[in-house]
Amino acid sequence: MSTPSPRALLYGDVDLNIIDGSAIWAQSMAQALAAAGCEVTLLLKAPVRTDRLVAPLADVPGIRLLRPYEDDLLPDRGPRGLTPEQAVELITRQHERRPFDLVVVRGRRLAGLAAQEEALAGRLWTYLTDFPHSVGELSATSTAELTEIALASRFLLCQTEELRAFLESSVPAACGRSVLFPPVVVVPEGVEADGQVHARTRIAYTGKFAPRWNTLEMTELPERLAQLGVDAEMVMIGDKIHAEPADWSKRMRRALESTEHVDWRGGMARADALRQSADCDFGLSWRDPSMDASLELSTKVLELGALGLPVVLNRTPMHEALLGADYPLFAGSDIGSVAEVVARAYADRDLYARAAGRCRDAASAHALERAAERLRGYLSEALPGAPDGADPERPLKVVVAGHDLKFFTRLAEYLDALPGLDVRIDQWEGLNAHDQYRSRELAGWADVVICEWCGPNALFYAKWKRPDQRLIVRLHRFELYAEWPRKLDIGKVDAVVCVSPHYAELTREITGWPSDKVVVVPNWVDDVQLARPKLAGAEYSLGMIGIAPSRKRLDRGLDVVSELRRMDPRYTLSVKTKQPWEYWWIWNRPEERSYFERVYRRIQRDEKLASGVVFDPFGPDVATWLRRVGFMLSTSDDESFHLAPAECAASGGVPALLPWPGADTIYDPHWIHDDAVAMAEAIHATVSEGRFHAEAERARAEVTGVYGLDRVRSLWSDLVVRGKVPEDVSAAPAARS
Template sequence: MSTPPPRALLYGDVDLNIIDGSAIWAQSMAQALAAAGCEVTLLLKAPVRTDRLTAPLAGTPGIRLLRPYEDKLLSDLGPRGLTPEQAAALIAARHERRPFDLVVVRGRRLAGLVAQEESLSGRLWTYLTDFPHSVGELTASSVAELTEIALASRFLLCQTEELRAFLESSVPAACGRSVLFPPVVVVPEGLRAAGEVHARTRLAYTGKFAPRWNTLEMAGLPAELERLGVDAEVVMIGDKIHSEPADWSKRMRRALEDTPNVDWLGGMSRADALRRSAECDFGLSWRDPSMDSSLELSTKVLELGALGLPVVLNRTPMHENLLGADYPLFAGTDLASVAEVVARAYADRAVYADAAERCRAAAADHTLERAAERLRGYLAEALPPAPAGADPGRPLKVVVAGHDMKFFTRLAEYLDSLPGLEVRMDEWEGLSTHDQYRSRELAAWADVVICEWCGPNALFYAKWKRPGQRLIVRLHRFELYAEWPRKLDIDKVDAVVCVSPHYADLTREITGWPGDKVVVVPNWVDDEQLDRPKLPGAEYSLGMIGIAPSRKRLDRGLDVLTELRRMDPRYTLSVKTKQPWDYWWIWNRPEERAYFERVYRRIQREEPLAAGVVFDPFGPDVATWLRRVGFVLSTSDDESFHLAPAECAASGGVPVLLPWPGADTIYDPHWIHADAVAAAESVHAVVSGGHFAAEAERAREEVTKAYGLGRVRSLWTDLVVRGKAPAPVSAAP
């Protein structure tokens, strides 16, 4: 029996009668979801007064338009379209009638409302745009609102890497949920600009007319270019003129209607607007400098680029990443600077061709096909198929029990998302503190119990284990030398999971448990989330994640940095960590306090370290932080696994390890160095020799193959569903 297509409801708090970037988003998102294989229901905000955007959708297989006005879905509809409250109520009601697999929404107020609908939690795919784009604009209430939206969302769809980084750094709940979904460009097949400048050059602007979009100033371009000897005409397409301030809107309309060599074509369909733009020589996306901090990428830039038009736009970090820092059509803040860059490209055909090619290349990653490919990946993540051995008609009942779930929550969420599994959590308040009645109920209910930590929770569930029930215990370094493993009735346990071969061997040696019951399922790295472009200069940045307690050996990391800064002062060390005094159990130990006082005094007093060490706040935004880190150090006395070097490798960086017991069973010895001097020499040889990209690629391939999230999930799924012990897996040769 074939699997039915995912059911998607799509709503943007935008009026599809008015052609602007927001309305184009709704049309493109519907097309992309349908191309990805979804059955799409697009809820319209307003009555259809023009079908310029809706007609192409009505004729697309897999897309259904839900018209609240025409179909009289509500009795109190106003003239300006659905309010966010009405839209949220309609979405919840439609979901209750027949559930959707995903609900894609745009609009911060709307997202905040649907996030409160419990039935939609985990099904929301929230497209974020209208929220503060700088730390100064963020308030406690806006962070709280965004946190609530993030917690209710399966994905937060971000236009740009810059927006994702800002969001994750500001809203911790967004980490692990934020994914890229850049603007989608849909250009009629075969439509391209001529690729050359005509004697009378034409400049195209499409979209809304608003003060910060510099549309009034653009009307003065023909006269400004005439002073530079360029015969020019500005073609302006759109019919949405901002009404505020009133004086500005009157001046804008007068400029559109009365300015010589300004050809205002009014509103038209997206396809027709692209056809008229393709008849032009340049595109315009020049805006007020107040918008330079925006983290949103204009769809118009990409559409015009896809046509082969070079686009005049502001110089911003995001635009430099898109087109290159030396892109020739970056304009300044005044109209004269726009005219100057246009005149230069008009006169120099090599400059024109270079700018056009850069815009075309930038648009190539924003096609409908590429968007559908991205969505198919996210759909596979959110809606995985039933695993072999599971029966969706008779779900396998799984309990996950423990006092601290931070290492297992993502795996538990994944198991719960699998058809054929029902997962319940038994979260203990402390190592020995829990609701005994609830735990007894869950023990009686479960087919499989997973105890996260081999502590009192494992002893409890072993005591109450039923015949035919399976018990899996995950043992960490913390418990291995404690009393609980000695008290555990190993005959009641089906598998003890360790994260590394070294600790599996130690467990067998210390406990005397049967060797075949101790299995290795490694820690996972979220290779998809970590795969982000490095920032310029990252190869000169070392990183450490977590430096407490003292056995993490920050002092050795400082030794490596000291050696490197002797070779090149550009090397720095970023330390992402809680401070030792944030852990009472560390700071109350005199030897720990003495160690950190000594190490921190060294940083203050040694000039190479004082100028080269930066402490960054502890937090879940590791993927964003790693964008500026090229090497991550592992200098500990001992580790059970140490995830940080693997995360670095998955992010496109290079792991650097000093020997600790078992390191060579997890990581290739290529990344393990005899001492701090050898580690520093290796780092510098990689950077100075131009080998960073090759070494990073090698590390990423090794680590993702062994510890990628998909692989580790499959190992856990086989163990839980089929009781199948995993085969050994390691990035070490």
């Protein structure tokens, strides 16, 4: 039986009668969702007064338009379109009638209201644009609102990597949910510029007319170019003129209607605007400097580039990332600089061709099929298929029980999303504190019980286990040397899961449990979330995550960076951690406090360390933080797995480990060094000999091939659904031999 297409509802708090970036987004998103295989319902905000944007969608298979005005779907509709409250009411009503698999929304107030609807929780795909783009503007109220939106959303769709980084750094709940969805460019087939510069050069602008978009200043461009000996015409397409300030809007309209060599063509369908733009020689997307810090990317820049036009625009970090710092058509803040840039490219045909090629190449990454491919990946993540052995008609009942589920939450969410599994959580208040009546009820209900930590929870569920029930216990380093494993009736346990071969062997030795009951399912690495472009100079940045307690051996990390800074002062160490005094059980121990006092005093007194070590706040924004880290140090006395080096490898960095017990059963010995000096020498050789990218590619391939999230989740689904005990898995040859 074929799998039904995912049902998607799409609503943006935008009026599709007016052609601007927001309206183009709604049209493009509908096309991309349909191309990704969704059955799309596009809810319109306003009555259709012009079909320039909606008519092209009527011919796209898989897209249905929902017209609340024409179909009289709500009472008391205002003349300017649905309010956010009305839109959410209508979305919820439609969802209750026939559920949607995903609800894609744009608009902060709208998303905030949708986040309060329990029926939509986990189904929202929120496209974020209209929120503060700097820390100074981000108030406690807006942070709380964004947190609520993040918690209710399956995904937060971010236009750019910069926006995602800012969001994750400011709103911890966004981490793990924020994904990239850049603007989509849909160009009619066969429409492109001819690549020539004509005697009378034409410069195209399409979009809204607004003060910060510099559209009034653009009307001066033909005259400025004439002073430079260039015959030029400004072609301006669009009909949305900002009403405020009133004096400005009057001047804007007068300039459009009466300025010599300004050809205002009004509003038109998107395809027609692209065809007319293709007849021009240059594109223009030049804005007020106050917008240079924006974390959004202009769709117009990409559309004009896709036509083969070189685009004149501001030099911003976003545009440098898109087109390169050496892109030749960056303009300054005044109209004179725009004229000079156009005149230079007009006279230099090679420069013109290079700029046009750069814009075309940048736009190609935003084509409709690329967007659909990206969406198919997110759909696969959000709506996984049923695993082998599962029957959606008779779901397997699974309980996940434990006092601290932070290491298992993502796996529990995945299991819960699988058709054929019904997952319930037994959250214990503490190691020994829980609702005994609920736990007993769940023990009687479950087909499979997963105990996260081998503590009192495992003893409880072993006591109440039925013969037809399966019990899986995940054991960590913490409880291996405690009393609970000795008290556990191993005969009631079907599998004890350890995260590394070394700790699995230790568990067998210490407990005497049957060898075949102790299995290895490694920790997972979210390789998709971590795969982000490194920042310039990342190869000179070392990282450590979590330096308490003292057995993490920050002192050895300091030895490494000290040695490296002796070779090259560009090396630094970034430490992302809670401070030891934030853990009462560490800071109350005299030997721990004495150790950290010595280490921190050393940093203060050693000039190389004082200027080369940075402490960053602990938090879930690891993927963003890793963009500036090239090497991850693992200098501990011992670890059960140590995820940080694997996360760094998945992010495009290089792991660097000292030989703690079992390290070679998890990581390839290639990444393991005898001591701090050997580690420093290997790091410097990798950088100075130009091998950083090659080493990073090798590390990423090794780590993601074994510890990638998809692989580890499939191991767990096999274990839960089919009782299949996986073989030991590791990226290290020592473990595979």
